[in-house]
Amino acid sequence: MNDSHDPYNTPPDPERFQPRRDDDPEPEYRRSTEPSASPEPFQAWPDPAIPAGGAPAIPDDRGRPLGDPLLGEPLPALEPLPAAAGNFGASAASIEGGSLSSRLVDEFVAWLKTLASAAVYATLIVTFGFQVARVEGQSMAPTLQNQDRLIVNKFAYLSAVGEPKAGDIVMLYYPINPVKSFVKRVIAKENQRVRIVDGKVFVDDQPIDDSFVPEQYKSHDDWGPEVVPEGYYFVMGDHRNNSSDSRHWGFVPKKYIIGRVQLRWWPVPEARTF
Numbered sequence: 001m002n003d004s005h006d007p008y009n010t011p012p013d014p015e016r017f018q019p020r021r022d023d024d025p026e027p028e029y030r031r032s033t034e035p036s037a038s039p040e041p042f043q044a045w046p047d048p049a050i051p052a053g054g055a056p057a058i059p060d061d062r063g064r065p066l067g068d069p070l071l072g073e074p075l076p077a078l079e080p081l082p083a084a085a086g087n088f089g090a091s092a093a094s095i096e097g098g099s100l101s102s103r104l105v106d107e108f109v110a111w112l113k114t115l116a117s118a119a120v121y122a123t124l125i126v127t128f129g130f131q132v133a134r135v136e137g138q139s140m141a142p143t144l145q146n147q148d149r150l151i152v153n154k155f156a157y158l159s160a161v162g163e164p165k166a167g168d169i170v171m172l173y174y175p176i177n178p179v180k181s182f183v184k185r186v187i188a189k190e191n192q193r194v195r196i197v198d199g200k201v202f203v204d205d206q207p208i209d210d211s212f213v214p215e216q217y218k219s220h221d222d223w224g225p226e227v228v229p230e231g232y233y234f235v236m237g238d239h240r241n242n243s244s245d246s247r248h249w250g251f252v253p254k255k256y257i258i259g260r261v262q263l264r265w266w267p268v269p270e271a272r273t274f
Helices: 083-129
Strands: 130-134 149-153 169-173 181-188 193-197 200-203 223-227 232-236 257-266
Touching (some): 181 200
Antiparallel strands (some): 169 181
């Protein structure tokens, strides 16, 4: 019985058990421990799945091809992070604060533009369209009372629109002192003949309808007769015995008539159009 555990009873190698001599060559399976003057670079075994021309480049997040260290291709250099990257919260807060202040400035400028536009429109409306007026005194009672608020239509008597007519309530500049303005009723226009007898008014020898004047407000004076000049008007207040009008300071030129009283808007319960 063989004392070897070799199931095949392989004969022993006589050289295997001989002692090694100093002049024997070193086996090939042992590497030299002495440093090499020019070490060889690491060589990777070729992968049969990769074609001979090399693996296809893999793009990075910006679409640029990445290198393959196994094939000796260099990796791209990393870009440095911005200086504010470590202080992201403060940077975002400063950007948000700047954006908020910019929006506030823009809104403030927009409000200024809106107010300026409104002021311009209001000026144009007051100058060429409508005007708010306030009655002072009782010369137009009972039709208009003291402190009534009115809207005066300044478009009504433009040359292309129309002329003042008898019965219109108008706002006019005081002919003796144009700084002041009055509210009166048109009685007669140019080239008409006016005469007053015992408070009764006649235009071209025809009595006018003054049923809107209460008896206690009628006067008993006499005036005229006179013909209204070209481009002028004869006006009176509805409170005939308490009104300063054309009977006292003469006819009113058309250029002094500001506009027609269109609306009484205050007091609200007594609002009405004319």
